[in-house]
Amino acid sequence: MTAQLNPRGDVAVLVPAAGAGVRLGPGGPKALRLLGGEPLLVHAVRRVAEAPSVATIVVAAPAADVDHVRRLLAPVAPVTVVPGGADRQQSVAAALAAVPPGPQIVLVHDAARALTPATLVELVAARVRAGHDAVIPVLPVTDTIKEVSADDVVLGTVDRSVLRAVQTPQGFRRSVLVAAHAAALDPLTDDAGLVEKSGGTVTCVPGSELALKITRPFDLMLAEHLLSGGVRFDP
Ligand SMILES: Nc1ccn([C@@H]2O[C@H](COP(=O)(O)OP(=O)(O)OP(=O)(O)O)[C@@H](O)[C@H]2O)c(=O)n1
Ligand SMILES: C[C@](O)(CO)[C@H](O)COP(=O)(O)O
Secondary structure, eight states, X not given: OOOOSOTTOOEEEEEEOOOOOGGGOSSSOGGGSEETTEEHHHHHHHHHHTSTTXXXXXXXXXXXXXXXXXXHHTTTOOOEEEEOOSSHHHHHHHHHHTXXXXXXEEEEXXXXXXXXXXXXXXXXXXXXHTTOSEEEEEEEOOSOOEEEOTTSOEEEEOOGXXXXXXXXXXXXXXXXXXXXHHTOXXXXXXXXXXXXXXXXXXXXXXXXXXXXXXXXXXXXXXHHHHHHTTOXXXX
């Protein structure tokens, strides 16, 4: 039987958590690295579980850690844990295959975005519920962006007004996400990219600074400060 959160919810959230965390440096799989004394994955799942629309959470864990992750998350929320794949897309596909019948909205959320507020989960889900096939949270780009050659010579300055930095959770009508993954040829860095490739429309909503992706050591230090500094997570 699949673990259920809110039986009246219409949202399944997939949490790919099987990455190595190479850019964070040595210390084990990134989702299991500690932030404020708890694994990143625990933070991420706890916040997702606070979102009232969420009926089901499926985590893709490092294959060697599936049992450990089940035990870790048991006191946090009812979750289904499956082994992840060789890249993020394969981990998402494995989690998607484990979603039980029922939820018609599927969100895909990085464990690495551990401080993402439940309000962002609800916002993305609400936009899908309102009729959009694919919805992504985005932030404006604040640096000047240059295109450069392999030998570090500037080729030009990109018009940043049309650029957005993309976060998760990314939300989809379930059938749209299933079709996009079924049609996938090459691995892409996000699921919305698969929908774009299939000719679908992807809609943006405002993201959250708190949904930063913990990728490098500086990101982890920043997240520690945010957590210990008493930042309000659901403004
Ligand atoms: N084979 C993989 C690779 C990544 N992910 C997950 O996808 C999310 C976003 O990936 P990223 O932040 O790039 O994590 P890593 O792949 O672990 O990082 P790195 O590239 O530095 O190794 C993370 O929650 C990560 O655990 C996954 O489930 N399976
Ligand atoms: C899905 C994602 O977090 C959206 O920004 C991002 O594309 C993951 O990329 P990564 O290179 O696997 O960190």
